[in-house]
Amino acid sequence: MRSRFVSIAFCLALLSACGNKGNDTGKVPEYAVQELQQTTAHLTTSYPASIKGKQDVEIRPQVSGFITKLCVDEGATVRKGQLLFLIDPTQYEAAVRTAKAAVETAKAALSTQQITLDNKRALNQKQIISDYDLSMAENTYAQAKAQLAQAQAQLVAANQNLSFTEVRSPSDGVINDIPYRIGALVSPSIATPMTTVSDMSEEVYVYFSMTEKDLLAMTREGGTLAEEVAKMPAVKLQLSDGSMYQEEGKIDAVTGVIDQSTGSVSMRAIFPNKQHVLRSGGSGNVMIPFDMKDVISLPQEATTEIQDKKFVYVLQPDNTVKFTEISIYNLDNGKVYLVTSGVKAGEKIVVEGVQTLKDGEKISPITPAQKEAIYQQNLKDQHDGNLATAFN
Secondary structure (H helix, E strand, O other), rough: OOHHHHHHHHHHHHHHHHHHHHHOOOOOOEEEEEEOOEEEEEEEEEEEEEEOOEEEEEEOOOOOOOEEEEEEOOOEOOOOEEEEEEEHHHHHHHHHHHHHHHHHHHHHHHHHHHHHHHHHHHHHHOOOHHHHHHHHHHHHHHHHHHHHHHHHHHHHHHHHHHOOEEEEEEEEEEEEEOOOOOOOOOOOOOOOEEEEOOOOOOOEEEEEEEEEEHHHHHHHOOHHHHHHHOOOOOOOEEEEEEEEEEEEEEEEEEOOOOOOOOOEEEEEHHHHHHHHOOOOEEEEEEEEEEEEEEEEEEEHHHHHEEEOEEEEEEEEEOOEEEEEEEOOOOOOOEEEEEEEOOOOOOOOOOOOOOHOOOOOOOEEOHHHHHHHHHHHHHHHHHHOOOOOHHHO
């Protein structure tokens, strides 16, 4: 067995030497080449996004006082008008009682002045008192009437302030952070709101930014901005955990001003949220599908890189190769590149073994199918023990 192994090894070495001798004689190496063709690429681009409720309402107190009761907890779902906080109403209840007393006093004073005015009128008709005295009585009555109106207005304000001690939700939604607890002193001038109610009932807004170049690529057909927005395809949302949200969204708004510092434009998509999966303040990635027409696709293994620049070997009419720089679209799926310049349809490029080629080198071009057939034949020869041809 050992002698047989040595014999096989000797034969392999002899065949290898013969193969090298053949190469030394100037045999032109074979390389697989591919003809470039224009195609339409179906792409998807991703943009970082933030999720917000259609209506995020900051809850701020309209009166000052200490919080005496929390009626909800963070994350709770509330309805419009539901009680959220209770502020100590003691001083406001006292103000209401004082205002009511002032109204009663003003009513009594007005009633007295009414009696006095009626008496003055009767005396004036009998010419017992002068017109001056009657005018003074009429003015005093008008003053009492105005004081009653003022007292009634103060009662309305006192009742309103008392009602403000019950802080209620202005809309349906979900309660966010509650930084103030029982015993905390709040006032209309506080910097941080008592909480925020996010309207998450049916739909949410997803905000993201798109570069001016990408926006032009998607809306280059002309028409008004509203018409172009209506033509935009449905978009998907990738959640922060990497999963895809099951519902598709629709871009419904694009700002009319491009940010000069970033060269981007803000956009908004609307997504259904019937299951309340999406929460205001969340993050994700908006995935937008689009088509690139008349682009050239080539395999990544056909390229070589030098100083962040991509190159391919283009087959010339005399079967030499030309080292050619190309520009590609900024998308890397690990398989192909989409070429934007450098080569054109109808040209042929080398698609394998490019690391061993040199500019101007002459090759014997074959198709990828022929290359695969040769490879499969070599495997068969190895399997069948045809060592003379297995390593050609």
